[in-house]
Amino acid sequence: MYKIFVSALVFDEGKSGISNYIENCVYNLALNNEIYLAILKRDIKNYTRTHKNIHFIVYNDILKYTPFNIFFHFFILPFLISRKYDFIFLPAANRRLMIYYPLYTIATFHDLSQFYIKEKYDCFRIFYIKYFIPFFLRGINKILAVSNNTKKDMLKYLNICEENIIVNPNGFDKSLYVHNKKKTSKKNKFNLSVKYILYISRIEHPGKNHINLIKAYECLPLSVKESYDLVLVGSDCQNARFVHEYVFKSKDKTHIKFLGFVKNEDMPLLFSSAQLFVFPSLYEGFGIPLVEAMAMNVPVICASNSSLIEIGKNVCVFFNEYDALNIKDSILKVIYDEELQTEMKKAGLQRAKRYDWRYHAEKIIKIYEKNKFLQYSKTL
Numbered sequence: 001m002y003k004i005f006v007s008a009l010v011f012d013e014g015k016s017g018i019s020n021y022i023e024n025c026v027y028n029l030a031l032n033n034e035i036y037l038a039i040l041k042r043d044i045k046n047y048t049r050t051h052k053n054i055h056f057i058v059y060n061d062i063l064k065y066t067p068f069n070i071f072f073h074f075f076i077l078p079f080l081i082s083r084k085y086d087f088i089f090l091p092a093a094n095r096r097l098m099i100y101y102p103l104y105t106i107a108t109f110h111d112l113s114q115f116y117i118k119e120k121y122d123c124f125r126i127f128y129i130k131y132f133i134p135f136f137l138r139g140i141n142k143i144l145a146v147s148n149n150t151k152k153d154m155l156k157y158l159n160i161c162e163e164n165i166i167v168n169p170n171g172f173d174k175s176l177y178v179h180n181k182k183k184t185s186k187k188n189k190f191n192l193s194v195k196y197i198l199y200i201s202r203i204e205h206p207g208k209n210h211i212n213l214i215k216a217y218e219c220l221p222l223s224v225k226e227s228y229d230l231v232l233v234g235s236d237c238q239n240a241r242f243v244h245e246y247v248f249k250s251k252d253k254t255h256i257k258f259l260g261f262v263k264n265e266d267m268p269l270l271f272s273s274a275q276l277f278v279f280p281s282l283y284e285g286f287g288i289p290l291v292e293a294m295a296m297n298v299p300v301i302c303a304s305n306s307s308l309i310e311i312g313k314n315v316c317v318f319f320n321e322y323d324a325l326n327i328k329d330s331i332l333k334v335i336y337d338e339e340l341q342t343e344m345k346k347a348g349l350q351r352a353k354r355y356d357w358r359y360h361a362e363k364i365i366k367i368y369e370k371n372k373f374l375q376y377s378k379t380l
Contacts, residue, residue: 001033002086002368005103008039009063009073010092014046015235015261016202018110020288021146022091023049024173025108028361029089030054036085038077040064048264070128074099074136087368093143094129094285097136104371106364107137108144108168111285112153116306117207120238134158142367144168146286147307166367170286171357172295177268179297179349190259190270196229197331198274198298200267200289201281203232203258205239209280209303209321211246216280216327218252224335225255233270235261271296276334280321284308290316291355294348299341301330315347 006026012019026035030053038057039047042064047056063069078098081088085103090096093107114120114129137143137158143165145151151167154160197217201208210232217230230252236244247256262270271277277293279302284290286307293300294315302308303321312318317340319330334340 002365003034003036003084004029004087004089005081005085006035006037006089006091007073007077007096008037008043008047008091009059009069009077010095011039011043011046013043014048017286017288018092018095019046020264021108021110021170023047024171024357025091025361025364026054027051028357029364031358031361033365070096073097078102089364090140093137093140094133097133097140099136101139101141104368105140106142106144106367107140108146109137109150109154109165109285110146111150111283111306112157113207113283113285113306115153115157116283120207130157134160140164141371142166144364146170147310149307149310150285166363168360168363169355170288170291171355171360172288172291172352173264173357174295176264177271177292177295179272179295190257192229192231192257192273194229195227195275196231196257196273197276197278198231198233198270198293199278199280200233200262200270200292201279202234202237203240203243204237205242207238207282208234209282210243212321212324213278213280213327214243214246214250214256215324216331217256218250219325219328220331224332225252228275228335229255229257231257231259231270231274233259233262233267267292268296271298274298276301276331278327278331279303279308280319280327281305281308282321287311291352295352297345297349299334299344300348301327301334311351315344315351317344 008022027049030051035054036057037054040061040063041058042061063072073096078100081102088103088105090107093109145165145167148167151165247253271293277298277300279290283306290311301317302312304318317330317334320326
């Protein structure tokens with residue numbers, strides 16, 4: 001059993017893909033190790049995957065402000081980490097690093113979507129990602145890329161030594177996402193009375209591409225729209241107002257539902273009651289909802305870019321994410337073909353088996369143990 005220091009100082013109130021990753025990865029690490037988790041006071045109530053081996057190290061909520069958080073993480077936190085820990089694990093290396101690393105350090109890097117999506121971030125964040133992140137990544141012993149696509153991007157844009165990057169795919173919560181679980185009456189609280197097409201992502205424009213999906217929905221035949229609502233799940237994020245304003249003016253706004261942030265325990269029900277999951281994002285480092293939909297036996301159509309191709313190959317129907325009519329055609333292709341739906345569901349269940357948080361956590365431990373062995377060998 002190892003003592004691992006983990007930083008969760010960018011937990012995002014439990015409302016992002018990063019927070020999903022932190023909770024699931026840390027929980028599985030905690031099954032056989034002692035975890036000392038740095039976290040903001042405000043985030044404790046949002047941290048749901050607790051375990052007796054997870055010990056919170058609580059920091060003041062003033063660090064919720066990005067400039068303070070970055071400064072603290074870079075220049076103060078490294079000097080607060082005790083030698084009692086065996087190693088450091090940084091689960092969001094694309095956002096927070098340190099000026100130096102007092103212990104052996106393993107870090108996870110999620111994506112470089114800002115190089116592909118214009119106007120994703122302001123000038124300060126682009127500068128930070130292009131110049132600060134690559135420099136301080138070089139001090140980390142091993143970097144985990146959540147997909148082969150992310151590794152490729154790191155080699156292309158960050159000039160990181162390839163031998164220091166290890167691909168370690170994300171997983172999904174297999175205790176929660178079980179497609180044959182009996183459905184409950186919770187569906188009623190979402191007021192979803194008809195069939196629906198589902199998209200789960202924070203409401204972010206343009207990166208998550210909601211407007212092209214909504215345009216595609218508007219182009220569907222009236223008979224389809226009368227039978228299928230479009231359900232959008234996720235908290236408002238950067239430029240969300242553009243998405244809401246577009247829907248407000250849409251002739252089909254009564255069929256387009258915003259559910260906002262939904263707790264993890266309610267997600268499987270939303271998936272299992274959906275007739276189709278659509279993932280039109282312009283770029284993803286991994287795309288956990290894609291695998292969750294597969295695990296819940298839902299046919300998936302998605303954008304033909306980034307890691308989505310890697311994960312969805314031979315399972316999903318792909319579309320051009322910039323072409324609303326192509327998205328519309330892909331929706332109709334699946335909705336009108338029950339035999340295709342059956343094939344996609346079967347293939348999706350098989351593909352989902354590849355992605356396991358426990359395996360992900362075990363690989364982190366194996367990386368550290370390999371280092372210990374190498375260090376021991378050098379002393380002989």
